[in-house]
Amino acid sequence: MKTPPNGTPQGEAMNVDHHPVPETGNRFIDGTHAALVRRIGQIRERCDGGAPREQIAPVLDALTADLHAHFACEELIIRALGHDGWEEHAEQHELLNTQVGRLVAYVRECDVSRDFLSTVAGTLDTVLCRHETRYDGSYAALLKAAAPGAGRDLIAWGAEHETGIPTIDQQHRGLVGMLNDLHRAAAAGLAPADALRRVDGLRDHVHAHFGMEEGVVRAMAPGRFLQHRAHHAVMAQQFEGIRAEIADGTLDVGVAVRDFLRFWLMDHILGCDRPLLCGAH
Secondary structure: OOOOOOOOOOOOOEEEOOEEEOOOOOHHHHHHHHHHHHHHHHHHHHHHOOOOHHHHHHHHHHHHHHHHHHHHHHHHHHHHHOOOOHHHHHHHHHHHHHHHHHHHHHHHHOOOOHHHHHHHHHHHHHHHHHHHHHHHHHHHHHHHHHOOOOOOOOOOOOHHHOOOOHHHHHHHHHHHHHHHHHHHHHHHOOOHHHHHHHHHHHHHHHHHHHHHHHHHHHHHOHHHHHHHHHHHHHHHHHHHHHHHHHHOOOOOHHHHHHHHHHHHHHHHHHHHHHHHHOOOO
């Protein structure tokens, strides 16, 4: 999913077919919301322009993929925040994925009329607006409380992050340090090439860490190895998506680091590694 380089301006409301959608305050989430709105706008243009179903279906498929990616990232962020309602939020995402999936399948497989196609974008607008208005406000206060102060680290390392395995804790602390350094550098201003070089350096360290950690998990908790490796694969895929958007200029590196990657790393350490490894030695 493509997000605007600097996200959506904070304090302004997006509009989905003239339905007000409040912002969350997280510029990554708000940017992906805006990208979904634009995708629905593409669907509307094709439907209103009389495009054949064969030209509308690919954009619907792209919207479906965008929704899946957005929901996965949003769930990660609110889980890392400690939002008590994240599981209910994920259930609502699954329901919305099902609703949109059925609509897309209906357009693809059934002999729909031109009048029906003209209603598709409006239906998507309404469904998305209702979800964002009803559920996303539930974690806005947590996001505000988690906003880093000027000049402060994104993640302040503490005992609550430690697994008790020195090699893993050392690497986690190193990744936290790299993320904090990238945050400060982005705030000071980074040329695109330098930003991408730093992101690639972080990626290399992430992959090296995953490889080492998988060896530890295989030895200490073999029954959890495949699940842990699959978790790493999802994380790596998410990182590659962020890296691609930074590379093509559609995502500001500062927004990526402050409003997504810090939660991505914290969810890995606190939500996955500590529960698994603290009791395995």
